[in-house]
Amino acid sequence: MLSQLHIENVAVIEKADLVLAGGLNVLTGETGAGKSILIDSINLALGERVSREIVRSGARAAHVAALFAAVPARVRTQVEALGFSCEEDGSLLISREITADGRGNCRIAGRPATVSILREIGRLLVNIHGQHDNQTLLSPENHIRYLDLYAENTTALRSYREIYQKLRRLRVQLKKLTMDDAEKARRLDLLQYQIDEIRQADLQPGxxxxxxxxxxxxxxxxxxxxxxxxxxxxxxxxxxxxxxxxxxxxxxxxxxxxxxxxxxxxxxxxxxxxxxxxxxxxxxxxxxxxxxxxxxxxxxxxxxxxxxxxxxxxxxxxxRVEDILAFAERAEQELAAISSSDEQADQLRREGKILAAQAKQLAANLTESRRKAAQKMQEKIRAELAFLEMPNVRFHVQISPLPRLEADGVDGVEFLFAANPGAPLRPLVKIASGGEISRVMLAIKNVLADVDDIDTLIFDEIDTGVSGRAAYKIGVKLKQVAAARQIVCITHLAQIAAQADRHILIEKTVETGKTFTRLHVLDFEGRKRELARIIGGAAITPLTLQNAAEMLEAAGIASTTTGLRIEE
Structure with a gap:
């Protein structure tokens, strides 16, 4: 899990240390306080693409270091395969720096690394759900990716694509060899004329x-x-x-x-x-x-x-004479190839039939795997959505045959959705509201969490478009998932923040004409005041404080709970 995050000169953050715990970590703060900058900082540390504009004004470079504790054995093995190693206690430190002119460097376990390797390792450690992921969900071409992740088709899909690419290359070769008789005769005549003209000249090198x-x-x-x-x-x-x-x-x-x-x-x-x-x-x-x-x-x-x-x-x-002689040699090779093209084409057709049969079989295996997984996936998603205050929703994974083999097989996949009783199933992109999309994405993430072993999930405003009881249910669901893995959630909703195992406040201040973002790990009283601010806005009243206290107690957060308060 992500244990500590050290940030220097990232946007309005001059220097900060974020200390996270297991379970549900919630980050709240006023709009513009710098919550999205934390996500940018994490992306920077994980090797994802960021703009050099992220460097704080006047600073030479932005620097982020992330310490992961208790790295899973599977990830440790892959880290070692890439030439790096975790500490004896299973921890791993990664860091990245980017300068104001766009240059940078990366380190894994204290050793220099490339951005691509850092990104590969980062994606094994953290799964980030940003606001743009909701738009990804609205694109039907991405739905097959979610289904394959749930079906654990990575190995099968890789095997299919290897055969599919071989088949494509073979068909390109066959197309080059295949020409009508008139075109072949013209080409043969031209090549023979060119060869005769050069050979009759009896040229000598030099x-x-x-x-x-x-x-x-x-x-x-x-x-x-x-x-x-x-x-x-x-x-x-x-x-x-x-x-x-x-x-x-x-x-x-x-x-x-x-x-x-x-x-x-x-x-x-x-x-x-x-x-x-x-x-x-x-x-x-x-x-x-x-x-x-x-x-x-x-x-x-x-x-x-x-x-x-x-x-x-x-x-x-x-x-030069050498160039002319080389041209003649190439022409002779082409002449020989065209003369024997019928035999080569027949050989390629025989090989193509074998590859096509293999590809169709592998594609059929993928189809079977997807159909089985789709049945289970849609049932689990419906159950998740029912818990998230969408009891009448119908969610269906539609698998349609494609007319020919494609890069992902012969299946077209699209998620269909109906929010109300009696409404027909229609493509998700056409009918789902912003709040519904947020809950569908959370449901999918939760379902996919059952089949991957990434320890840390980060949600950036998963609560977009929801409120009231639905927001409360999202908070409860996040806490349930956090029982088995670390969750980091940026939210604007008190119902979600109240469920946190650790609540971190992000504040923006102006000092000596400069803007700073600071992080505070809140104790019970601090959490109560922050929830009251979220509930009531700028005016914190005894009533909003009482409501906040009730929300914390309902979530199992006792008033005796203390928390470390850190100001960086």
Whole structure:
């Protein structure tokens, strides 16, 4: 169960610690005091999506930490499977921080974690019913989710969806293979033409680059030869000039003649000799290049024609010769696939029949499971609604066959509802009032609580649209459910607040121009005054105080009961 919640810089909450107990925990306060901020804080701690606007104005970051006590063994096992571990006493601390610029970090048992893992663990620990869940109930496409949860179809549904997705992928493959004869003939002709055109060109990898180089060599042959000859003459000299080789040799000999007189010149002499050898190597390489520089102008036409062929293929199949060859390889593979498509299609059809039979069987199993569960579920919901002051209500889970396999099987599920005797069953979305929707949702949550083992349920204003005796019954029902698990309920109704095992007051104050939200765990007198405020509004009279005391005593809360009063 959720034992403690530490909050820092979340909206108007600068710093607060919420200490919860087992049983029914109720939170009340004036409108705008910050009750919804507590839900946002819990969502933040559990890894759910929140806006960075949640960070208190002027603060660097919002931070929430949640301590869970006596974590169930099932959850501990899943936490360990994700690479984390609970404390020896079975407790688990999770925390999350989000900065004003939207960045954040998460921790599980003191170790860094991703938001997705935090969310996965959080949903094993807490089930939050917010006001938007009532709208979810009004969407028929969500009704099958509630039924499957009650029927405990998670494993069966996963098995069905695996086969269904395989079947869908197979049908997509089959559709690609299946084409009419005329289209197949056109495609085969085109592929064969493309393959023949590329293969007849007899392209070689890198050929285009080699031809470009050869073309440039032929076109610039005269300039290249002249430059080579001029450079070689500069190194070797001619009839009327000394070359760099001879001059370097002369410089070395002259310096050698005085090296004995000036020993520091010896290294310079050695460098001049090495330079001469290097110039000789350069001259030899220039001569080799000059010997190979003969270019046949008649070769230019052949090179140009070959480049024109490659250029034409480039415009169709790729920028480089390698791209053109790769295109041809893919075309050959497609040609082979289409040529054998009839055989492949037959094989896929055989596999499809097997998968379809498996999917239909699994879907039929789901249908049977749903029909059995629907009978029990609707009876339990009717009993819950009768307790919640809707004795004449009729609630029916309608299961209709779909024309084909879908992601959830072959069943369409919709909740039908009739609040009054003699009224026909009609879709819930069309006839239920706000108060009726709230009670139906509470009934569904209570029924689903029988099949899940989440220890903490949080209800945010489950009492919307109800009052009087119906509100009292909701309070009693919440207390009954809280006997087996922890309930946290935000409410505006005294009838519900009176049933609480722990009552927490949320107050908003303004100090030095800043707004603060503070939490108080109330004792008997504090609870009596808060109930009186809810009953009578701003004016708390002896009569409202007496009514509040009677409500607490009727709920089994004795006047001797004390509670810890905390102000953060």
């Amino acid at each position: 050929e285009d680059e080699a031809l470009e180089e050869e073309r440039a060599k032929i076109i610039n042959a005269e300039k290249i030869t002249g430059s080579l000859q001029e450079s070689l003459q500069a190194l070797q000299g001619g009839e009327d000039m000394e070359g760099a080789e001879a001059l370097t040799e002369l410089a070395a000999d002259v310096m050698q003649s005085v090296a004995d007189l000036l020993p520091p010149l010896a290294p310079l002499v050695e460098r001049l000799k090495n330079l001469r050898y290097e110039l000789q190597d350069c001259a030899a390489e220039l001569q080799n290049r000059l010997d190979d520089s003969d270019a046949d102008p008649r070769r230019l036409n052949a090179v140009e024609e070959r480049l024109d062929t490659i250029f034409r293929l480039r415009g169709k199949y790729g920028e």
